[in-house]
Each structure stands twice: as C-alpha cells, then as structure tokens.
Amino acid sequence: MTDVALPVRVGTEADRLPSAWRLGLGRGAIEIKAFFREKMAVAFIFGLPSILLVLLGSIFGRQAAAHDVTVGQLFTAGMIAGGIMATSFQYLGISVATERENGMLKRLFGTPMPRTSYFFGKLVQVLVCTVAETVLLMAVGMAFYHLRLPTAPGLWWTFTWIFLLGTAACGLIGIAASSVPRSAASAAPVITLPFTVLQFMSGVYVPYNSVPPWMRYVASVFPLKWMSQGLRSVFLPDQAVALEPSGAWEHGRIALVLGAWIVGGLVLCVMTFRWQSSNR
Amino acid sequence: MDDGTAVRVAGLRKRYGDLTAVDGIDLEIGTGEVFALLGPNGAGKTTTVEILEGFRHRDDGTVAVLGSDPAHGNRAWRARIGIVLQLASTGPELTVAEIVRHFATFYPRPGRPEEVLELVGLTGKAQSRISKLSGGQIRRLDVALGIVGQPELLFLDEPTTGFDPEARRQFWQLIRRLREGGTTILLTTHYLDEAEALADRIAVIAAGRIVASGEPGTLGGRASAAAQVSWESPAGERLTVETMTPTELVAELGGRFGGEVPGLTVTRPTLEDIYLDLIGGVGDD
Numbered sequence: 001m002t003d004v005a006l007p008v009r010v011g012t013e014a015d016r017l018p019s020a021w022r023l024g025l026g027r028g029a030i031e032i033k034a035f036f037r038e039k040m041a042v043a044f045i046f047g048l049p050s051i052l053l054v055l056l057g058s059i060f061g062r063q064a065a066a067h068d069v070t071v072g073q074l075f076t077a078g079m080i081a082g083g084i085m086a087t088s089f090q091y092l093g094i095s096v097a098t099e100r101e102n103g104m105l106k107r108l109f110g111t112p113m114p115r116t117s118y119f120f121g122k123l124v125q126v127l128v129c130t131v132a133e134t135v136l137l138m139a140v141g142m143a144f145y146h147l148r149l150p151t152a153p154g155l156w157w158t159f160t161w162i163f164l165l166g167t168a169a170c171g172l173i174g175i176a177a178s179s180v181p182r183s184a185a186s187a188a189p190v191i192t193l194p195f196t197v198l199q200f201m202s203g204v205y206v207p208y209n210s211v212p213p214w215m216r217y218v219a220s221v222f223p224l225k226w227m228s229q230g231l232r233s234v235f236l237p238d239q240a241v242a243l244e245p246s247g248a249w250e251h252g253r254i255a256l257v258l259g260a261w262i263v264g265g266l267v268l269c270v271m272t273f274r275w276q277s278s279n280r
Numbered sequence: 281m282d283d284g285t286a287v288r289v290a291g292l293r294k295r296y297g298d299l300t301a302v303d304g305i306d307l308e309i310g311t312g313e314v315f316a317l318l319g320p321n322g323a324g325k326t327t328t329v330e331i332l333e334g335f336r337h338r339d340d341g342t343v344a345v346l347g348s349d350p351a352h353g354n355r356a357w358r359a360r361i362g363i364v365l366q367l368a369s370t371g372p373e374l375t376v377a378e379i380v381r382h383f384a385t386f387y388p389r390p391g392r393p394e395e396v397l398e399l400v401g402l403t404g405k406a407q408s409r410i411s412k413l414s415g416g417q418i419r420r421l422d423v424a425l426g427i428v429g430q431p432e433l434l435f436l437d438e439p440t441t442g443f444d445p446e447a448r449r450q451f452w453q454l455i456r457r458l459r460e461g462g463t464t465i466l467l468t469t470h471y472l473d474e475a476e477a478l479a480d481r482i483a484v485i486a487a488g489r490i491v492a493s494g495e496p497g498t499l500g501g502r503a504s505a506a507a508q509v510s511w512e513s514p515a516g517e518r519l520t521v522e523t524m525t526p527t528e529l530v531a532e533l534g535g536r537f538g539g540e541v542p543g544l545t546v547t548r549p550t551l552e553d554i555y556l557d558l559i560g561g562v563g564d565d
Contacts, residue, residue: 017355017388030374030382037373104372107365107425110333112358113386276335 020114027113027121032128045091046133049083050140056205057145069240072145074207076137077235081228082204083133084163085170085195088126092174093191096122100277101184109275123171130167147235155234158251162230165258169223172265179272203228209243216245223261226254285344286311286433286464287332292341294327301327303488305341309466309481311432314459316479317468320559324488325468329437332466333363346433359387362431362463364422364439376413377406380424387429400424400454416447423454427463434458436467440474452477472555486559500554509533512543 036042056079057072099105108118141147150156174191181187199205201215202225211219219225232240233249241249287309294302302324309315317325330336332343334350343350348357372379380397384390397403400420405413413421419439426434436455440448455478459465469475475482476496483493484500492500507526511533513519523529526546533541549557 017359018385023386026382026385030372030378033378034372034374102371103365106335107363110335110358110363110365111383111386111429112355112388114355 017112020117020120023113023117024120025124027117028124028128031121031125035125035129041091041095045086045129046136049079049086049133050136052205053079053137053140054144066243069236069243070146071207073141073147073236074203074232074243075205076141076145076147077231078202078204078208078228080134080137080141080235081166081202081224081231082199083137084130084166084227085199085224087129087133088167088170089174089177090191090195091129092122092126092171093177094187096175096178097181097187097191098184100178100274101187105275119175122175126167126171130163134163141235150234158230159234162227162234162254162258165255165262166223166227166230169258169261169265172262172269173223176265176268176272179274198222198224201225207243209245213245220257223258226257230254284311285309286313286346287315287466288342288344289328289332290342292328292331292343293339294324294331294336295339300488302331302338305485305488305490307483307490309464311464312459312462313480314455314465314467314478316475316482317466317485318470318472318475318482318555319468319485320470323485323559325470325485326437328485329435329466329468333361333435334358359389359429360432362426362429362434364426364434364436366419366422371410373409373411375407375409376402376421376424379410379421380428383425384428389430390428391430393428396424396428399427399457401450416443416450419443419447419451420454423451427458431463433464433466436465438468438470440469440471448474472552476551484555484558491558492554496551499551500558505549505554508545508547510543510545510547511541518543 053075056075060071060075063071096105105118109115138147138149142149150159177191178187181190198219201211201219202208202222203211203219204224208216208225208228216225229244229249230251232244233251241247244250285308287307289305289307292302292305292307293300305324305328307315307328317328319325327336331338332345332350334345334353337351345353346357346360348354350357353361374382376397377393380393384393384396394403394406397406400423402417402420402424405417410418410421423436423439426436439455440451443451452474455465455467467475467478479496481493481495482499483490485491494500498504506522506524508520508522509526509529510518510520521529530541530544530546533544
C-alpha cells in the first residue's frame with residue numbers, strides 16, 4: 001500500500017450517469033468473458049448435447065424412421081431444441097442462483113447500475129451462447145447424420161422465430177427457476193434433473209412418436225416439445241410430418257405456447273426475483 | 281449534506297415476525313466523520329446498515345442518507361454511496377483489474393482503477409483471477425469495489441471479521457487514508473479496539489437500541505466515571521478508594537507520606553469495562 005489519498009468529490013448535477021444500454025452491453029461482454037473461462041460449465045453446456053447427439057445418432061441413427069427420414073435427423077432437430085434450452089434455461093437457472101448465493105447480485109444492486117442492464121447483459125450472453133450451441137449441433141448433424149440446412153427463406157424465417165421465442169421463454173423460466181434452489185451447491189441438480197426428464201418426454205433423446213401418450217401430454221405443457229417439433233419442421237423433409245402424432249407441424253400452436261410461456265415467465269420473474277438469498 | 285450531516289436517523293424500527301431487530305434508533309453522522317456502530321452479534325447492526333443502504337425496508341422512523349430516503353434511492357443517489365460487501369471466493373472467473381474496471385463503468389465519476397488498486401494494495405495482484413486470491417486480498421478487493429465510484433459515504437459492515445492481526449492493521453491504515461480523503465464512513469464492528477482505533481464517534485447498540493454514544497474517550501461516561509486510587513499502607517496492606525476527585529486524594533496521600541506514595545495507581549474503567557457494562561445491562565444473548 002502506498003500513500004495515495006482518494007479525495008472525495010461531491011456529486012453535482014452535471015454528473016451524467018452512464019446509459020442503461022451501454023452498461024447492459026458491458027455486462028454482456030463481461031458475462032461472456034467469464035463464461036468461456038469456466039471450462040467445466042462450457043464443457044457441460046456445449047459438450048454434453050454434442051456428445052449425446054453423436055452417441056444416440058451412432059446407436060440408432062441408421063434406422064430409417066420412415067418417409068425418407070433417418071432417426072439421426074430426428075435426433076439432430078430435437079437436440080438443437082435441447083441445446084437452446086441448455087444455454088438458456090439450464091445455464092441461467094444455475095448461474096443466477098449462484099450469483100444470488102455468492103452475493104454478486106446484492107453487490108450489483110448496491111451500485112448505480114440499472115437493474116435492466118443486468119438482465120440485458122444476461123440476454124446478450126444467452127443469445128451468443130445459444131447461437132454458438134445451435135451452430136455446433138447443426139455442424140455435428142451435417143457431418144454425421146445427413147442434416148440438410150433449409151434453402152427456402154420461409155423455413156429460415158420459421159427457424160428464426162422458433163429460436164428467438166424458444167430462447168426467450170426458456171431464459172425467463174430459467175431466471176424464475178433460479179429462486180427454487182436453496183443453495184448454490186444444490187442449483188445444478190435442482191435445475192438439471194427436471195430438464196433431463198423433460199428432454200426424454202419431449203422427444204429430444206427419443207423420437208417423439210415413440211414417447212408414451214401420457215408423457216406427451218406432460219411435455220405439451222412445456223416449451224421444449226414445441227421447440228423440437230418446430231425445428232423438425234425446419235430441418236426434416238415435408239413428408240416427415242406424417243411422423244408427428246398430431247399429423248401436422250402446428251406452427252400457430254407453437255407460437256401460442258411459446259408466447260404464453262414468455263408472458264408467464266416474465267410474470268414469474270417479476271414476482272419471485274430476489275437480489276439477495278433469503279437465508280442470509 | 282448541505283448542513284454537514286451525512287446520515288440522519290430518527291425512531292428507526294424493524295421487526296421480523298416476533299423479533300424486534302431495531303427498536304427505535306436515533307443517529308446523526310456528520311460529513312467526513314468515521315462513525316462506528318459497535319455491538320455484539322445479533323444486536324441489530326447489520327439490519328440498521330442495510331436499511332440505510334436501501335437493501336431493507338423499515339417499519340417505522342425517518343431516515344435520510346445524503347439527503348435522500350434510501351427506500352427510494354435512485355441511481356444518482358447510489359452513485360454517491362459505496363457499499364463494501366463480502367465477496368465469496370466463488371465469484372466470476374475474472375481478474376482483479378477486470379472486475380474493478382467493470383464496476384468503474386457504473387459510476388459517473390469513478391476513480392482510476394489503477395489508483396484504487398494501489399490504494400488497497402492490490403497492484404501486484406491486478407492480473408490475478410479472483411479465485412486465486414487469499415482471504416485478506418479478497419476483502420481488499422471488496423473495498424476496492426466499494427470505493428471505485430469515489431463515494432461520499434462508505435458503508436463497511438464488519439470489515440475485518442476473520443482477519444489476522446497484521447491484516448487488520450493494514451486494513452485500518454486503509455480506512456484512515458480514506459478518511460483523510462474526506463470520505464464519510466459508517467462502520468459496524470463487534471471489535472471494541474477497532475471502533476476505538478478508527479472512529480471519531482461510537483454508538484453502542486444492544487438488542488436493537490443505542491445504549492450509549494460519544495467519542496471513544498468519553499463513551500459511557502468514561503472520562504467522568506469514578507477513579508480508583510490504590511496504594512500500600514505502611515503495614516504493607518493494599519488499600520483502594522473509589523473517588524470522583526482522585527487528584528485531591530493523591531495530593532493528600534502525598535502529604536501524609538511526606539513524599540512518594542508506595543505502590544500508587546490511579547485507574548479509570550477501560551473502554552472494555554464500560555462496553556461490557558453497557559451491553560451486559562441489556563441482558564440479551
């Protein structure tokens with residue numbers, strides 16, 4: 001320590017507070033930097049879906065699911081939906097719970113940073129990671145399982161809105177779910193367990209038409225089933241619609257369910273979000 | 281503020297269910313002052329400070345921190361206060377310099393991150409990850425994050441709990457340096473020597489109430505309390521008298537012995553005696 005003194009300056013009206021947008025971008029940049037340094041989290045969030053896709057694809061992939069569609073293609077579409085949920089729901093659920101527990105949320109709340117900048121930063125971070133995850137899984141699908149990228153602009157439009165609505169819905173549910181774990185240590189299992197179960201029920205790990213009907217009913221309540229269905233409509237040939245239990249791609253219903261979860265997730269976040277863990 | 285008062289609290293109350301954590305506190309902290317809120321664990325220190333920081337809502341009373349009610353503190357108000365919180369070692373995977381620079385962007389007129397790190401003695405650790413710091417270094421980083429916005433008023437809640445003696449001395453130096461810079465500081469502690477070493481004024485809090493306040497030298501009537509004068513009689517017996525006029529008694533003894541009084545001592549209660557007396561009187565955990 002040296003003898004530097006930090007002279008106090010009294011605030012004046014001329015002091016301009018930095019804009020919420022700029023701080024939000026700054027939050028996003030530092031979140032991304034910190035995320036990619038956490039090697040375990042990166043391996044878990046990016047590695048696991050890719051490895052599962054290769055494993056499932058290698059075990060079941062050559063079976064034709066009928067109508068000129070391979071099981072490998074089905075898995076790829078489903079796994080991209082699962083990947084979107086991993087980088088949004090799973091990652092936010094665990095990381096926000098950890099930040100609440102280790103005091104980072106309280107510390108940020110004690111500064112003049114606007115709260116919207118925190119959430120905007122999370123949005124930036126989640127979007128970057130989700131795009132990276134999706135590109136990675138598409139590459140794996142194309143390399144091993146004859147995944148064909150759509151050429152029609154209409155299909156890319158469908159992909160874009162399913163991607164954005166799905167990311168938003170899962171991200172908001174993730175932030176709301178971060179209040180459930182009682183400690184940082186329990187965050188990973190509390191968030192990951194229901195997510196894993198939901199992936200089986202929603203046709204991510206198993207072709208959806210072989211999921212028992214009662215599980216399909218449960219899955220239909222949550223966004224993941226609708227996201228994977230929508231992505232199948234993008235990445236599979238048109239005739240694959242015959243494999244859908246409902247016999248249709250149901251784009252209108254997908255948008256409706258995801259939209260409802262965005263509204264519901266937002267309400268849940270506003271109602272349950274705490275800057276400080278309750279047991280302190 | 282304008283009238284030289286940084287914090288003004290009157291009749292502050294806070295209950296959690298059946299427990300009254302803060303039971304009618306009045307405080308006034310002058311601009312540029314180092315004020316210590318001293319009391320045992322569970323006395324209501326942290327609750328009081330968290331209300332002043334805007335983290336908790338109060339049930340009753342009036343509070344003005346830098347002229348504003350913390351319950352409605354806006355960003356401009358937050359830019360003028362600094363809060364030192366304890367960062368867990370499981371923070372983000374960032375370096376010391378990165379997180380200090382990041383926090384500096386939140387403020388309209390931050391200090392230069394390099395100077396802040398210099399001040400807290402972390403220049404050599406600027407490129408280290410937070411996860412690689414020792415406990416004492418993490419606490420200095422906590423202070424760096426609390427002062428990087430160049431606050432007019434700094435809150436320090438139990439800043440040296442768990443420090444070894446050497447780290448505490450260093451930390452005290454840091455607080456004194458901030459005080460010299462003109463920062464108003466509200467410090468909570470359950471260490472008596474810390475309050476005595478750092479504070480211009482001390483308020484002793486027990487069971488949610490201020491039981492005494494004043495300068496360390498006069499706290500709880502320390503200067504005016506009865507003194508004990510003790511000496512040895514010619515027979516070798518130790519005699520002790522409590523008196524409000526020790527000087528008169530010593531002069532009289534000097535006359536009686538015709539010179540040096542054997543084994544003479546004059547003592548007043550130590551701050552610790554007063555403190556234990558004050559918090560003991562409340563009779564709660």
